[in-house]
Structures are given as structure tokens and as C-alpha cells.
Amino acid sequence: MAKLHFYFSAMNAGKSSNLLQSSFNYQERGMETLLYLPECAVGDAPMIASRIGLQADALAISTTTNLFETTVHEQEHRFSRLGCLLIDEAQFLTEKQVKQLCRITDELNLPVLAYGIRTDFQGEPFEGSQFLLSWADHLIELKTICFCGKKATMNLRINESGQAVRSGDQVLIGKNDHYIALCRKHFFSTDRLPESVFLGIKKKGVCEAT
Amino acid sequence: MAKLHFYFSAMNAGKSSNLLQSSFNYQERGMETLLYLPECAVGDAPMIASRIGLQADALAISTTTNLFETTVHEQEHRFSRLGCLLIDEAQFLTEKQVKQLCRITDELNLPVLAYGIRTDFQGEPFEGSQFLLSWADHLIELKTICFCGKKATMNLRINESGQAVRSGDQVLIGKNDHYIALCRKHFFSTDRLPESVFLGIKKKGVCEAT
Amino acid sequence: MAKLHFYFSAMNAGKSSNLLQSSFNYQERGMETLLYLPECAVGDAPMIASRIGLQADALAISTTTNLFETTVHEQEHRFSRLGCLLIDEAQFLTEKQVKQLCRITDELNLPVLAYGIRTDFQGEPFEGSQFLLSWADHLIELKTICFCGKKATMNLRINESGQAVRSGDQVLIGKNDHYIALCRKHFFSTDRLPESVFLGIKKKGVCEAT
Amino acid sequence: MAKLHFYFSAMNAGKSSNLLQSSFNYQERGMETLLYLPECAVGDAPMIASRIGLQADALAISTTTNLFETTVHEQEHRFSRLGCLLIDEAQFLTEKQVKQLCRITDELNLPVLAYGIRTDFQGEPFEGSQFLLSWADHLIELKTICFCGKKATMNLRINESGQAVRSGDQVLIGKNDHYIALCRKHFFSTDRLPESVFLGIKKKGVCEAT
Numbered sequence: 091m092a093k094l095h096f097y098f099s100a101m102n103a104g105k106s107s108n109l110l111q112s113s114f115n116y117q118e119r120g121m122e123t124l125l126y127l128p129e130c131a132v133g134d135a136p137m138i139a140s141r142i143g144l145q146a147d148a149l150a151i152s153t154t155t156n157l158f159e160t161t162v163h164e165q166e167h168r169f170s171r172l173g174c175l176l177i178d179e180a181q182f183l184t185e186k187q188v189k190q191l192c193r194i195t196d197e198l199n200l201p202v203l204a205y206g207i208r209t210d211f212q213g214e215p216f217e218g219s220q221f222l223l224s225w226a227d228h229l230i231e232l233k234t235i236c237f238c239g240k241k242a243t244m245n246l247r248i249n250e251s252g253q254a255v256r257s258g259d260q261v262l263i264g265k266n267d268h269y270i271a272l273c274r275k276h277f278f279s280t281d282r283l284p285e286s287v288f289l290g291i292k293k294k295g296v297c298e299a300t
Numbered sequence: 301m302a303k304l305h306f307y308f309s310a311m312n313a314g315k316s317s318n319l320l321q322s323s324f325n326y327q328e329r330g331m332e333t334l335l336y337l338p339e340c341a342v343g344d345a346p347m348i349a350s351r352i353g354l355q356a357d358a359l360a361i362s363t364t365t366n367l368f369e370t371t372v373h374e375q376e377h378r379f380s381r382l383g384c385l386l387i388d389e390a391q392f393l394t395e396k397q398v399k400q401l402c403r404i405t406d407e408l409n410l411p412v413l414a415y416g417i418r419t420d421f422q423g424e425p426f427e428g429s430q431f432l433l434s435w436a437d438h439l440i441e442l443k444t445i446c447f448c449g450k451k452a453t454m455n456l457r458i459n460e461s462g463q464a465v466r467s468g469d470q471v472l473i474g475k476n477d478h479y480i481a482l483c484r485k486h487f488f489s490t491d492r493l494p495e496s497v498f499l500g501i502k503k504k505g506v507c508e509a510t
Numbered sequence: 511m512a513k514l515h516f517y518f519s520a521m522n523a524g525k526s527s528n529l530l531q532s533s534f535n536y537q538e539r540g541m542e543t544l545l546y547l548p549e550c551a552v553g554d555a556p557m558i559a560s561r562i563g564l565q566a567d568a569l570a571i572s573t574t575t576n577l578f579e580t581t582v583h584e585q586e587h588r589f590s591r592l593g594c595l596l597i598d599e600a601q602f603l604t605e606k607q608v609k610q611l612c613r614i615t616d617e618l619n620l621p622v623l624a625y626g627i628r629t630d631f632q633g634e635p636f637e638g639s640q641f642l643l644s645w646a647d648h649l650i651e652l653k654t655i656c657f658c659g660k661k662a663t664m665n666l667r668i669n670e671s672g673q674a675v676r677s678g679d680q681v682l683i684g685k686n687d688h689y690i691a692l693c694r695k696h697f698f699s700t701d702r703l704p705e706s707v708f709l710g711i712k713k714k715g716v717c718e719a720t
Numbered sequence: 721m722a723k724l725h726f727y728f729s730a731m732n733a734g735k736s737s738n739l740l741q742s743s744f745n746y747q748e749r750g751m752e753t754l755l756y757l758p759e760c761a762v763g764d765a766p767m768i769a770s771r772i773g774l775q776a777d778a779l780a781i782s783t784t785t786n787l788f789e790t791t792v793h794e795q796e797h798r799f800s801r802l803g804c805l806l807i808d809e810a811q812f813l814t815e816k817q818v819k820q821l822c823r824i825t826d827e828l829n830l831p832v833l834a835y836g837i838r839t840d841f842q843g844e845p846f847e848g849s850q851f852l853l854s855w856a857d858h859l860i861e862l863k864t865i866c867f868c869g870k871k872a873t874m875n876l877r878i879n880e881s882g883q884a885v886r887s888g889d890q891v892l893i894g895k896n897d898h899y900i901a902l903c904r905k906h907f908f909s910t911d912r913l914p915e916s917v918f919l920g921i922k923k924k925g926v927c928e929a930t
Contacts, residue, residue, distance in 0.1 A: 091511070102328065104321035111314035114352050118312065119447050120497065142324050142354060173449065196905045201449075208854045215854040223853035224838045224845040225904070227873060231859070234325045239383065239411075243857060274855070275826045287330065301721070406695045418644045425644040433643035434628045434635040435694070437663060439651070453647060484645070485616045522748065524741035531734035534772050535864050538732065540917065562744050562774060593869060621869075654745050659803060659831075707750065 094195040096180070096226035097205045098219065100242040100271035103234035105205040106140035109176050112203055113146060121173025124164055126151050128182035130261050138178045148178065157183075157190040161198065172200065180206035182261070183218030192225055210260045211247035211269065213277065236273035237287045244277035246270045254283075304405040306390070306436035307415045308429065310452040310481035313444035315415040316350035319386050322413055323356060331383025334374055336361050338392035340471050348388045358388065367393075367400040371408065382410065390416035392471070393428030402435055420470045421457035421479065423487065446483035447497045454487035456480045464493075514615040516600070516646035517625045518639065520662040520691035523654035525625040526560035529596050532623055533566060541593025544584055546571050548602035550681050558598045568598065577603075577610040581618065592620065600626035602681070603638030612645055630680045631667035631689065633697065656693035657707045664697035666690045674703075724825040726810070726856035727835045728849065730872040730901035733864035735835040736770035739806050742833055743776060751803025754794055756781050758812035760891055768808045778808065787813075787820040791828065802830065810836035812891070813848030822855055840890045841877035841899065843907065866903035867917045874907035876900045884913075 099105055113123040125148035127136055132150050139145035149164070151157065165172050175194060177183070183191075183204075191202050204226070208219045215223075223229060236242040247255040247269055270287060309315055323333040335358035337346055342360045349355035359374070361367065375382050385404060387393070393401075393414075401412050414436070418429045425433075433439060446452040457465040457479055480497060519525055533543040545568035547556055552570050559565035569584070571577065585592050595614060597603070603611075603624075611622050624646070628639045635643075643649060656662040667675040667689055690707065729735055743753040755778035757766050762780050769775035779794070781787065795802050805824060807813070813821075813834075821832050834856070838849045845853075853859060866872040877885040877899055900917060 102325065104318075104325065107317060107321045108314075111317045111350075111352055115312065115314065115444050118351075119445060121445075121449070140321075141328075142321055144352060144354075173445075192904060196908075213855070215850060220845060220850055220854070223859075224850070225843070225873075227871070227904075229853075229859050229861070235329060235331075235383075237329050239331070241857070243855075274822060274857075278826075402694060406698075423645070425640060430635060430640055430644070433649075434640070435633070435663070437661070437694075439643075439649050441649070451647065453645075484612060484647075488616075522745065524738075524745060527737060527741045528734075531737045531770075531772055535732065535734065538771075539865060539867050541865075541869070560741075561748075562741055564772060564774075593865075655749060655751075655803075657749050659751070 092195045092199045092201045093227040094191055094202045094222075094225070095204065095228045095230060096219075096222040097203065097230050097232055098208050098223070099232035100234055101207060101245045101269040102141065102271050103232045103242075104140065104142070105232060106138050106178055107142050107144055108232055109138060109178055109203065109205050110140060110144045110146055112174070113176055116173040119173075121171050122169045123174045123176055124161065124169070124172060125149065126157070126175070126177040128153075128179050130182055131179040153182075153184050153187070155187070157187050158193050161194050161200070165198070165200075175200055175202045177202070177204045178206075180204035180222060181208070181216035181219040182206075183222070185217060185221050188218060188221035188225060191222075195227070207245055209244065211245055211255060212257070212260075213244060214260070216260070234271050236271065236276055237284065238273060238276060240273040240275075242271035242273055244272050244274050246272050246277055302405045302409045302411045303437040304401055304412045304432075304435065305414065305438045305440060306429075306432040307413065307440045307442055308418050308433070309442035310444055311417060311455045311479040312351065312481050313442045313452075314350065314352070315442060316348050316388055317352050317354055318442060319348060319388055319413065319415050320350060320354045320356055322384070323386055326383040329383075331381055332379045333384045333386055334371065334379070334382060335359065336367070336385070336387040338363075338389050340392055341389040363392075363394050363397070365397070367397050368403050371404050371410070375408070375410075385410055385412045387412070387414045388416075390414035390432060391418070391426035391429040392416075393432070395427060395431050398428060398431035398435060401432075405437070417455055419454065421455055421465060422467070422470075423454060424470070426470070444481050446481065446486055447494065448483060448486060450483040450485075452481035452483055454482050454484055456482050456487055512615045512619045512621045513647040514611055514622045514642075514645070515624065515648045515650060516639075516642040517623065517650050517652055518628050518643070519652035520654055521627060521665045521689040522561065522691050523652045523662075524560065524562070525652055526558050526598055527562050527564055528652055529558060529598055529623065529625050530560060530564045530566055532594070533596055536593040539593075541591055542589045543594045543596055544581065544589070544592060545569065546577070546595070546597040548573075548599050550602055551599040573602075573604050573607070575607070577607050578613050581614050581620070585618070585620075595620055595622045597622070597624045598626075600624035600642060601628070601636035601639040602626075603642070605637060605641050608638060608641035608645060611642075615647070627665055629664065631665055631675060632677070632680075633664060634680070636680070654691050656691065656696055657704065658693060658696060660693040660695075662691035662693055664692050664694050666692050666697055722825045722829045722831045723857040724821055724832045724852075724855065725834065725858045725860060726849075726852040727833065727860045727862055728838050728853070729862035730864055731837060731875045731899040732771065732901050733862045733872075734770065734772070735862060736768050736808055737772050737774055738862055739768060739808055739833065739835050740770060740774045740776055742804070743806055746803040749803075751801055752799045753804045753806055754791065754799070754802060755779065756787070756805070756807040758783075758809050760812055761809035783812075783814050783817070785817070787817050788823050791824050791830070795828070795830075805830055805832045807832070807834045808836075810834035810852060811838070811846035811849040812836075813852070815847060815851050818848060818851035818855060821852075825857070837875055839874065841875055841885060842887070842890075843874060844890070846890070864901050866901065866906055867914065868903060868906060870903040870905075872901035872903055874902050874904055876902050876907055
């Protein structure tokens with residue numbers, strides 16, 4: 091009966107806010123929630139925080155954590171009535187871990203809500219997202235917009251000078267503001283990005299070096 | 301090109317949070333937003349606030365406000381680059397006002413995001429929602445859950461003693477906590493509601509009189 | 511566990527094809543299906559037929575048919591393993607009948623798939639659709655297009671001369687070809703309809719009188 | 721403005737019917753359509769056919785066909801007003817070809833509707849689907865059901881004796897009936913499949929050898 095949901099979007103769409111709201115909803119109805127955060131996305135402390143100002147403690151997981159066993163253990167030791175498992179930055183999960191989420195859903199009958207972006211700054215799929223997109227029961231897009239007003243689906247990495255970065259490591263976490271969500275057309279033609287985009291980012295304390 | 305979106309859900313799903321997040325997203329990308337709130341939903345001040353702790357100023361509108369003319373006026377006098385119109389508690393709009401939202405979308409080419417519940421505490425459609433469901437370009441459900449764990453789609457009104465209210469005025473605003481979101485099955489059989497539901501509500505400062 | 515689904519679209523999107531495909535899918539998996547068709551949509555025989563060439567027998571229902579009791583009766587007398595109830599032209603149902611569909615879903619635990627258009631040729635909601643939009647567990651849009659290439663959401667009635675009809679009875683059935691699916695913008699400005707639209711219709715044997 | 725849509729489902733949900741209906745809708749509104757079919761899915765002739773009895777000619781493409789250039793060429797030489805590109809069995813596309821679909825959408829401003837299954841008989845993603853899931857503008861699920869009545873999301877391969885096949889080549893085309901759509905739970909526990917599932921298949925002329 092329980093389902094595996096994958097909420098996907100471009101960067102800065104409000105995934106963490108949505109996750110925290112869902113967690114809040116479960117708690118309000120008397121059910122407890124368990125939150126996971128991949129350790130490569132953990133900054134100073136394992137905490138899921140949204141740009142808009144919300145936050146909650148999470149359990150840091152590594153790429154070798156067995157999510158099924160961990161969930162069984164947590165469920166037995168910490169919770170009286172666990173209603174839902176929520177995972178932020180789920181693009182960083184491994185194939186094996188997504189399989190474990192399927193088992194949590196099907197065998198423990200526990201709803202799983204995973205949140206993540208589909209592709210990296212080069213447009214390549216993340217491992218976690220690839221398998222969530224393949225196996226999740228429900229795929230739900232959280233919409234956000236490109237500076238042009240169209241829906242954003244891609245994630246551009248920019249350096250401190252506001253220039254598009256086209257090569258480098260896939261993972262460079264904890265610096266959300268170095269990414270811009272763009273529609274596919276603008277993602278592939280960054281030379282046409284208007285100055286206003288970078289001004290908008292500067293206002294938020296990014297690219298101060300420029 | 302612009303579209304009229306209707307985000308609907310049961311009570312306490314996180315509609316206002318979602319609205320505020322969308323408004324934030326537009327602003328972050330350098331576009332301004334205009335927020336409307338029906339005056340019957342205005343408490344001490346015209347403000348859209350979410351249970352989870354977010355809020356923003358809104359323009360109070362009455363059932364006689366011409367939303368098209370008001371939007372044209374606001375757009376000309378207040379905004380340099382208006383990117384989106386957002387309306388909370390849109391179930392309280394009139395048929396005429398939903399038509400005006402269609403014109404804002406089609407003639408001003410301004411995206412409109414309306415948020416509301418579909419039905420009242422007796423299960424009857426609200427006027428605003430009825431026409432938004434009929435005319436919106438996109439219907440998007442924001443999911444929340446019944447105490448039983450199933451999706452909630454109905455809104456039960458309860459009195460200070462925690463008893464289901466089955467008759468009375470459709471509009472009784474500013475007291476969110478007197479409503480419980482339920483699945484349709486439990487909505488029609490409130491006698492089976494477990495004590496835990498009311499305990500959960502008491503914790504939040506509702507039903508203190510019990 | 512069973513759900514009430516409302517598949518809505520503009521005219522000529524392929525609702526009947528989709529219904530017949532779903533019915534076929536259930537049968538292929540060893541489950542039987544029950545098909546209802548409002549009698550005002552019945553032509554020479556109670557049959558659900560798609561423009562693309564598919565068809566199946568259905569049970570004609572009137573506005574006074576009790577769908578709950580009829581379904582219980584049919585289930586007991588005709589089917590060994592009823593898997594699904596499907597209703598075409600569901601916009602013609604009454605409020606009471608949509609409530610009966612809710613009971614069929616919740617009390618008989620039988621999935622219900624209802625198909626219909628949202629609004630009539632004047633843009634006004636149909637009774638059945640209004641309550642299906644308000645109470646269904648899932649709202650799913652079947653997309654079709656306006657002659658301009660945008661999504662069509664409205665239904666224009668045209669007379670034999672290819673002129674838009676703006677007044678008259680809501681129900682005028684059995685003559686599908688007298689309707690054109692349009693986007694909202696073109697629905698409200700039919701004077702701008704290109705000749706090609708009517709040529710397209712003439713080809714199909716409509717408007718021959720022109 | 722044009723969008724890349726990916727319609728995904730389990731086997732035997734009605735993808736080809738849906739594709740043919742969409743093509744029909746475009747044609748009915750005076751727009752022509754171009755249909756592609758990967759050659760590994762071509763039987764006696766390049767034709768998209770649905771189990772329910774519909775069919776249409778398609779252009780066979782190989783894994784080395786440049787879809788962008790082919791589409792430009794076809795558009796110039798065959799069509800007066802090309803409204804849409806439709807691709808069946810899109811799971812067989814290569815990463816490069818999905819990129820070409822993005823360019824067709826963005827640069828030619830031509831809507832693309834791709835249809836495919838997400839995973840193979842071992843539950844592994846197909847290359848085409850993986851990149852369509854990652855890059856498409858809209859992901860739309862076409863629902864079908866497991867024999868248990870739950871939504872089917874996985875595809876089991878069975879041999880002539882009706883036994884689950886767990887190893888072998890990913891591609892084994894033209895023999896639709898050797899696959900069963902199952903929910904994830906039953907996919908991973910085929911020993912519990914009821915006899916009725918195989919009977920249902922036998923009726924359709926599959927598994928005659930049993």
C-alpha cells in the first residue's frame with residue numbers, strides 16, 4: 091500500500107521547504123517522521139534547511155549506509171508511530187540505496203518521499219535520481235522558473251565571477267548559490283544570460299567577489 | 301503563453317507555504333510578485349501566513365474587487381517587472397473573479413497561481429474552486445494525509461469540544477485549527493475518529509475547552 | 511483502497527479511446543469491467559465508440575438511475591470478478607450520482623474511472639463534472655490541441671455553416687463533429703478562427719451544408 | 721515553446737494507442753505528424769500497432785540515425801505543416817538521440833511525444849528512458865494494473881512455459897505477449913503469481929506450448 095514518491099525539480103525550486111512541510115503535516119496528525127540527508131550534503135550539522143528559512147534535524151547517511159536496516163533499527167528504537175521516511179538531496183543515493191527504498195516501501199509498508207534534482211551542472215543524470223526516476227511509484231515535479239519566465243529544468247554551475255562552469259566534479263555541495271536553475275534552451279546558451287541574473291544572485295550574497 | 305494554475309488540497313496541506321515559496325522563487329530570479337488575499341480570510345492584517353512559520357504581505361480583495369483592473373493598476377504603479385500573480389484562499393473568489401483571472405492570464409500574459417480547497421465542511425464545492433477547477437489550465441494537487449495515513453481530500457469542521465459540525469455557514473475563517481483534513485471515508489464516518497486526532501489538535505492550542 | 515478517477519479533457523481528445531483501452535487492460539488481466547453511458551449520449555445503441563474506431567457495449571443510465579444499487583446488482587448477477595467501473599460522458603451525471611460513485615469506490619472498494627468534459631459550449635460547468643472535479647481522488651487531464659498548437663481546454667459549438675453558436679441548450683448529443691476544441695484565448699475570439707479549421711472539419715463529413 | 725513529453729508506463733498499458741490517438745488529434749486539426757519506430761521494434765513492416773487494433777505507418781530508425789537531421793529533412797520534403805513528432809518504443813533510443821530530441825524541441829520548436837517503458841525484465845533502466853526521464857519537459861505516466869489490481873510499474877519476461885525469465889538479453893522484441901506488467905512487489909516474488917495470470921495470457925495465444 092505504501093508508495094515511493096520522487097519529487098524532482100531544478101535547483102532552488104523549494105524541495106527542502108516541501109519536504110519540511112510534508113514532515114510537519116505527518117507530525118501534526120500524530121505520526122512521526124524520519125529524515126535522511128546524504129553526508130556529502132551535510133554542512134556544519136546534519137540538518138535539512140530551506141532557503142526560505144525552515145529547518146529540521148536529519149540523520150546523515152553515507153553511500154555505504156544500508157537504508158533498509160537503518161530504517162528498521164530507527165523504527166524500533168526511536169519511534170512510537172513512524173508515518174513516513176523523507177530524504178533530501180536524494181540524487182546522491184546509490185543504486186543499491188534506491189533499491190533499499192523500494193524494500194522499505196514494499197516490505198515495511200512505510201511511505202518514502204525522496205527529493206532531488208535530476209541532472210548535474212553538465213546535464214548528466216545523478217545515480218540516485220536515475221534509479222528513482224526508474225523505480226519510484228510516483229514522479230512529481232516541483233516547478234520553478236528560469237529568468238526568462240519559462241519552467242527551469244536544468245542546473246548551471248557558475249563560478250565566483252558569475253561565469254558558467256562546464257567541467258569539474260559532479261558533487262560540490264553546501265554552496266547552493268553557485269547554481270542557477272535554467273530552462274534547457276538557456277542552459278545550452280549561457281552567453282545569452284542577462285546581467286540581471288547575476289545581479290539577482292549578488293543581492294543574495296553570492297558572487298561578491300565580482 | 302501564460303497559464304492559470306490552480307493548486308488545490310485539503311486544509312492544512314501547506315498551500316500557503318507553497319505559495320510563499322513560489323513567490324520567493326520569482327523574486328530570487330529578479331521578478332516581482334503580487335499577492336491577493338480575500339478579505340474574509342484576512343485576520344488582523346492582510347498577510348498570507350503558513351502554519352510552518354512563513355508570511356508575506358498581501359493585498360486584501362473583496363468579492364466586488366475587479367481583479368483584472370486592480371492588477372492592471374498595480375502593475376503600472378508598483379512594479380518594475382511583475383512576474384506572477386498569486387492568490388491564497390482562492391475558494392472565496394466569485395465566478396466573475398475567476399473569469400478575470402482568465403483574462404489576466406490570456407490578455408496580460410501574466411501567470412496566475414491560485415491556491416484553495418475544493419469543498420467546504422459539508423463537502424459542498426466553493427464557488428471560487430468550482431470555476432477554477434473548470435477553467436484553470438493546470439490543476440495540481442498538493443497532497444496531505446488523513447490520520448489513517450491515506451490521502452486527505454475532505455475538510456471536517458469541529459467545534460471546541462472536538463465534535464464534528466455538520467451545519468452552519470460555509471465561511472468561518474481565521475480559525476484554521478477548527479478544521480481537520482480527512483480522507484473521504486473518514487469524513488463520512490466521524491464517529492470512528494480516534495482520540496489521538498483530537499489530542500494532536502489540542503497540542504496545537506485548539507480545543508482547549510475540552 | 512479503491513479510488514475515484516476523473517479523466518477530463520476538451521472534446522475530441524480521445525477520452526473514449528482511453529476508456530476502452532483501460533477496460534481492455536483490466537480484461538486482459540482477467541478482471542471484468544462494467545461500462546456506463548448516460549442515455550442522452552446514447553445514439554442508436556448503448557455503445558461507447560471512439561472517433562478512432564474502437565467501441566464496446568455499455569449500460570445506458572438515466573439521470574434517475576441509482577448507480578450504487580445498479581452496480582451492486584450488476585456485480586452480483588453478471589460478473590465473476592469485477593475489476594473496474596468505467597463511465598463515459600460523465601459530465602451528464604447528477605450531483606447525486608457522483609455521490610453514488612464515491613460510495614461505490616469507498617464502500618464496494620471498486621475503482622471508478624469517469625471520463626468527461628469540464629465545460630459546455632458557453633464555458634459553463636456541467637453538473638457531473640463540477641462534482642467529479644470536487645470529489646474525485648485523482649484528476650487526470652487528457653491533453654489535446656487547439657488549431658493554434660496550444661493545449662485546448664474549451665469546447666466551441668458550431669452550426670452547419672461553421673459559425674460559432676453562443677446560445678441554446680447545454681445538451682445536444684450524438685453530433686460530436688459540431689464541436690471544436692479550442693484554447694481559452696481562441697474560444698473567446700472565434701472571429702479569428704482560420705478557414706483551415708473549418709476545412710479540417712468538412713473533410714470529416716461535418717458542415718457539408720456550407 | 722515546444723515541449724518534449726515522455727509518456728512512460730509498464731508493458732501493455734496502451735502506449736501505442738495513446739500515441740496513435742495523439743497523432744490522429746493533430747491530423748484532425750489540420751496538422752501533419754511524423755512517426756518514428758526504432759528498428760529493433762520493427763516486425764514485418766515499420767508500423768506502430770496497438771493491441772487494441774489501431775495502427776499507422778512509421779519511419780524506422782536505427783541507433784545511428786541522427787534524429788535531428790532526419791527530422792529537418794522530413795519536414796522539408798514531406799510535410800506542409802508538421803505539428804508533432806511521435807516516437808514509440810523510445811526506450812531503445814540512445815543518449816545521443818534523446819539529446820537530438822531536445823534540439824528538435826528547442827531549435828525547431830516542434831513538440832515531441834516519446835513513449836516507452838522505464839525498465840527491462842530485470843528491472844534495469846533502458847538507455848533511452850533514462851535520458852528521457854532526465855531531460856524531458858513533462859513526464860506523464862500511463863497507468864495500467866497488475867493482476868492484483870494495484871498499479872503495475874515493472875515488466876516481467878516469461879518463457880513459453882509461463883516461467884519468469886531472470887537473465888538474458890535486454891532486447892527481445894516483437895513478442896509483446898511474453899511480458900507481463902506487474903506491481904513492484906509481485907515483480908520481485910513471481911513464485912506467488914496465480915495461475916489465472918497465465919490462463920489470461922494463454923487465451924491471447926501466448927504460451928500455447930504449455
